Amino acid sequence: MLRVLTACALILLAVRMAMVALRPKAVEAQGKQVVIEMSVWGMPWENDLYTKVYIPEFERQNPNIKVRFHHFEDYGNRILLSHAGGISPDVIREGGGGPIWIKRGLNLPLDKYIDGPNGIDRKDFIPVTWEPLMRNGKTYGIPQDINMLGLFYNKEIFDRAGLKYPDATWTWKELKEAADSLTEDTDKDGHPDVIGLDMGWSAATFLPFAFQAGGDVWSKDGSRAVVDSPEFAEALAFYRSLMKTYSLAKSSSQRGGLGPDKFFEAGKVAMFVDGSWRTPSLKKNAPNLKFGVAPMPRGKFASSVSSSCFWGISSQTRHPDEAWKLAKFLSSTESLTKYWQYLWVAPPARWSALRSAEFRNVTGAEGKIPGIESEAEFNEKCEWIVQVLENGWTTMKQLSPYSDRLGMHLNEAVDRVLLENADPAAALKEAAQKANRQIEDELKIERMAKQPR
């Protein structure tokens, strides 16, 4: 009996595995209806926007297309694994890691759709949002949104000190002076009660300063890191002068999971640098906190750092036409406007959505995300976004297929300068050398793999 049971169990296991392995592509035609799979990551309440608003409306407009929705945790690995298994979703939401996937062929080039009869107007999109999804003259996605770093400030602390709130005219000088005068150590124990300026130490918060100094990250052909420039060294020296004096702890990853936002929420920080996505969660977590946001202070140039989410179509898709319809729908002005009004984590990538009256009417999601209550509140929390985008004060130059390689060494350089007082120029030179060496290694292997045998 046991033998029969064991044999049955083994046969069942083998059959199940064979079914998974031999499963036809995830997209199957059900009669005349085509099933398209799409995937996203994000907060759980974001799903409602897709499952209750976008998808029902899209299916109503396209009765022959059915959309199967996936919210993946551990998103990058899930996409890679599903691609390796040949069951990649057709329409994939992609973010800062997009250039790596594009370089490796995960995405379908979309130029014939974008510029075709059923295409979209490229000019309606904020120009910088196209940069990370272009490669060798081809376009591999449709932009969805654009986020950026800004300067958050606590209005009450500024009022107490009698200082003017930060605005677009601020330079490094004003930032440093304000950080100095806003730091309060009432009991003089060397442990400030209010920190003038706070942000985690990392390449991510350092980069805007480097761009403001006029530095660049990659060589023109994008194959070499050029962070060993005098502009980068100047920015890193300034960054050290800010961080050494005012930062609460050594780096964001080593603060026990408590980022500067938590200190800001608690009213212990006068200014901190974070992304546009932080605003709704700050309002939700600290409803009584009176705060505003301004563009990053300028150095020689005004610059923030951005990244963008976009809709890519898998190179494995069997239904590119239907996938295109969905991607185009998800990045339509109406969809992007709703996305902003509901979530307000990142402004839409389309000018038509950004410049619409609806952009100023942020409703939030009932019971999950607060909305914006007045024009005055919109002006102090969101107007900076419009300023930055309309004036082109942001960049995505840091994004590249080699971003992670450089990021690792740039973080190390920042750490060395801040922790060991290393010379900024020397630390950056070493970071560039290490990153370039790894990139060269990879290119060498790539060439080797392409050689005919």
Next chain:
Amino acid sequence: MRPRRTQNAWGWEFVAPALLLIALFVVVPSIWGIGMSFTRFDGIAKPEFVGLANYSRLRDDPLIAATLLNTAFYVVLTLPTGLLLSLAIALALHQKWFAGRNWMRGIYFLPNVTSLAAVAFVWEWLLNPEYGLINAGLRGVGLKALGWLAEPSLAMPTVAAVSVWHGLGFGVLIYLAGLKSIPEEVVEASKIDGASPWQTFRNVVWPLLTPTTLFLTIMGVIGGFQVFQSVYIMTGGGPLDKTRVYLYYLWQTAFQNLDFGYASAMAVLLFAILMILTLIQWRYSQRRLQTWR
């Protein structure tokens, strides 16, 4: 009586499901991984054969030696401390006069059955430089607060301390089993011969615990070289690369840089290192065990 062959067949049938699972999810992926180390594979395009190129990169990559050294440092910090503490606690819990020792055994084993990810998060909060309980305690008694995970010299010892705390229960349990297997007559005999408690421990108990200690050492070395989770959660390899251990670098290479071919070559190197270390320990243990038999 059933013929022997049929009995053997029964045995195979019992282990067949386990063998099948191990073959599918351990043996096949391992062989696959070795094959992948000779390719350029980014997880998206098809793997392309590049011969020994990934192994040449291993030789030239300064981060390989640096991360291996960091890992060795972690093992040096965790292994002796873990063994010593486990033994001390097991000895205490083994005493018959110890009231509530069954409770204590459970308590010591509790961290071990808790997910390391959860443990690492809790410790991160405890170690928070500003609001953490540990620094609050230090400030409370007039001592200087420390940047436990932020100071380059403190980060690795702190990660190691958390790992020792988490793994202690397992060592205690194994040592307790080892202590139980020592015949009471042997200990009694040493006492009758006039040996002091220390002499009994030094000359009777400790030598008889040799197989247990060697088992824990081998497991400790293998586990130590595979440290990843606590570093991933608590420090992300920083500060100043001081906690970038080998497996963390391997993970970055594979899943951040999508360089699976090179990461596979790194995995093969780790396999070779662990195999050599285990063989050395094994040979040493055989010699030690023979001495005491």
